[in-house]
Amino acid sequence: MRLNAAMQKIHERAPKLGKAMSLATASGVIAANSFGGSIPLWLMGVSKIITGAPIADKTVIKIADHWISSNNALIDTILPRKDWRINLPDDVRMDGKYLLVSNHQSWVDTSIVQYISEKRLPLTRFFTKFELIYIPIVGQAFYFLDFPMMRRHSKEAVAKNPALKGKDIEEAKRACALLKDKPFTLLNYLEGTRFTQEKHAKQNSPYKHLLKPRAGGLSLAINALGADIDGILDMTIVYPDGVPSYGDLWKGNIKRLGVDVRYIDIPKDLFVGIQNGGYENDDAIKAQMFDWVEQIWQQKDQRITKMLAEFDEREAAQTSNT
Template sequence: PIVGQTFYFLDFPMMRRHSKADIAKNPALKGQDLKEAQRACALLKDKPFTLLNYLEGTRFTPVKHEKQQSSYTHLLKPRAGGLALAINALGAEVDGILDITIVYPDGVPTYSDLWKGNIKRLGVDVRYIDIPKGLSVAVQNGGYQDDDAVKARMFEWVEHIWREKDERITKMLADFKG
């Protein structure tokens, strides 16, 4: 909550997502999250920026993992829509992706653990990922919303990244045991 409030007061672009239940109660909300994301991305144009996009959409818990029936060992299923929206809205301004993977071999810490410095071990891996040029152009041209083939290519690309990330987490955790 503190980080979100800080970002708000520093005029960082923020998105408000509406649940399916909210949209069912108020159909006027449909598409508002898309418009809000486009507005937020427009604020970034012509400025240096870092865009944070959490493809899982939520924090990992064993309950969520089971409920999703995720095929990944350490990850929830990724969602490509937010990333596609950012590529569409920002176009050439997005020159690549920094994929940051953090593992906690002694268990996921609480916020209290973070603030108190109780984390003794963690692993961090940072990789630069190029966005495939053809896919980027297709998404920038609105293909993600309008073309099932472009949407399928986007999901395939994200799934590939996620498989590699899941394997990397397994290796990183194993390195702590060795």
């Protein structure tokens, strides 16, 4: 608490110094935790792969939770006062199994997911490229933590070797299956990439704040994990002061943030159809899935407009009272 109070005073009296100190502190702590945790993570991760021991798996997750908790403590301690409005359902559980969909604007999004999830949702995982496994520390952490790592084959590679067709889907399903016996939050950014105005214009997107959604990743997760999930969650993130960089987070530049998480219902016949492989083999089910995803995105687009307006209304009210 003393550190937090001291940092608040610095941010108020010398903003430039406060930003520099916050960024330097965060960089040092995150680097130290990453390198310090890499050795036990490697030891437990290798033990998990060789022996399959549940204790090794649980220890790997505890190391990841500690890393996330340390980062979150930095957010609460060294950043200036902020207006972060976060809404989650009351009945989400640490031992639950959830699919989470979200809009995507910045590298900061994943840190925000980790921040809001601590002690409320299971460890968040997301689909990654298998090639990331060769990145020191980070890639191996993804592998040991059972992030679904996908090998994607280009059209050219499939043309040369037809046996590769469908292999990426099989691999993704196998990777998802590793989560079946443990709590999880599997995150899917349905837009497939970060939002930019250039991408928005190029797509001719029908949404004001969003790119066009994709249904393949979510369908794959439902197919692989459908019988085990406790619900599908929809997360909406807004940055009223503009899309931040990762450095902006640790400088304390994200003064205003809105996060809304809620359950979304999927028609039972559609869910069962996808679970039984219909998205890949039945054009009617695939079309129904696209229609449902577009409805979710229309609602999200309207929600973003409302959330941004609420920030503007509060700011206007505060200005008029000063």
